[in-house]
Amino acid sequence: MADIPFLTIGLIFGLLLIFALQRSLAIDIAPDGSLDVHSLIAQGASGYDLVVGRGEWWRIGLAPLLHGSDWHLIGNAIALFIVGVRLEPLIGRGWFSLIFVASALVGEAGSLLGNAPGVPGVGASGAITGLIAALFVASFDPEADADQTMSRLKTSLFFGVPALLPLAFGASGNVDYFAHAGGALAGGALAIMPWLVFWSYDSLPRSASMTLLAGCVGSLICAGFAAAHYSSYMADAAHYIPASEMPANGDERVSRSFDLVTRYPKDPRAHLFHAIFLMGQKSFAAAEAEVRTAMSLAASDVAGGPVRSAAPAVMAVVLYAQGRDSEAKAMAAEPCRAKQGEVRRILEKTKLCG
Structure with a gap:
């Protein structure tokens, strides 16, 4: 036994x-x-x-x-x-x-x-x-x-x-x-x-x-x-995107971002997705506003860690696209030190790391 x-x-x-x-x-x-x-x-x-x-x-x-x-x-x-x-x-x-x-x-x-x-x-x-x-x-x-x-x-x-x-x-x-x-x-x-x-x-x-x-x-x-x-x-x-409604891949999240922002305005993820959508539309000023909203909401979100990590990198790219190089490099400093794979690849592509 x-x-x-x-x-x-x-x-x-x-x-x-x-x-x-x-x-x-x-x-x-x-x-x-x-x-x-x-x-x-x-x-x-x-x-x-x-x-x-x-x-x-x-x-x-x-x-x-x-x-x-x-x-x-x-x-x-x-x-x-x-x-x-x-x-x-x-x-x-x-x-x-x-x-x-x-x-x-x-x-x-x-x-x-x-x-x-x-x-x-x-x-x-x-x-x-x-x-x-x-x-x-x-x-x-x-x-x-x-x-x-x-x-x-x-x-x-x-x-x-x-x-x-x-x-x-x-x-x-x-x-x-x-x-x-x-x-x-x-x-x-x-x-x-x-x-x-x-x-x-x-x-x-x-x-x-x-x-x-x-x-x-x-x-x-x-x-x-x-x-x-x-x-x-x-x-x-109840204020955040439910797991069953979260789009399965990045492209779908971006394409549905306006709907997600409308239905879940307190979810920082929705605003970050919409910022990426606006970047694709070359609406960089609007994208910057969405990233800042995402960062503000993520600061008080108990599950906002991933957004707090990714948002500065997205913001750096948005600032760089607007010709604000010094601001972009300052914003990219922390994400570059963190060495997160996908985030770092985005920043290296725009030469904001290294």
Whole structure:
């Protein structure tokens, strides 16, 4: 019975139930199964502006249990199962619980420190990466035979390398690699501890086996705070473009920008799309006005991080097109330093970077 990963299976079912609740409470769901970003914020997504800026510390205890889409959950559940089947019988449920909870919390810290302030995040990947790192460390158990060691190493490297390697190349996109890094540090450090202090995973103090229960109680307390703020965040979400109405590609967003601005005048994304449309029409003064509106609205939008990052680059191009070179270069300075792929390519094309 000790070899059956009951805790791993229980965690997966728990994450599935939580995501089912998320879907039922979401204000909107995109065709690909992604939940509306403002719904995620209402449910407990974390981010520097939310946790530090607004003092909503309770998000740290909820965000690792939430997921942003069907595929996000499925990917994490598969990784958790494959790693858990190998790790849980090896180190025991007490250590497994401790590593999962600690990696989730340290992963949140890594996410807050590494990601842009206005980018909300959810997901158990920090906790799972901690388990992956623990499996890598535990693979060197001197009592294991060569086949067991190789199987554990292959599994940990199969999941661990893609989870961490992009950090070496300036990680970007929708994957929270900083949460992965924090979780891996916590999981690896905790997996080493028994060898340094107790010399065996079997000698875990009894109190540590209560870690998962303490984590559950803490998450329920955090959920109470989320419930208290839920209605105000959901009321605010009604002013933004729903996930199911967001055009699928850039060209469609630009072509539909006038309709989006008319229907959702408080959404900074709509104004930025319309600015790009106006640039294509050579209406640079009107485009400048739209970008300034987008920047103003994004400053108070809890999900406005992507617009806050992209708008200065668009503004720089608009100013450059009007012959205001010095203003354009000053506006482009920060986007050029940020080294965001698509944004930097736009600026380099107009020779505003470098």
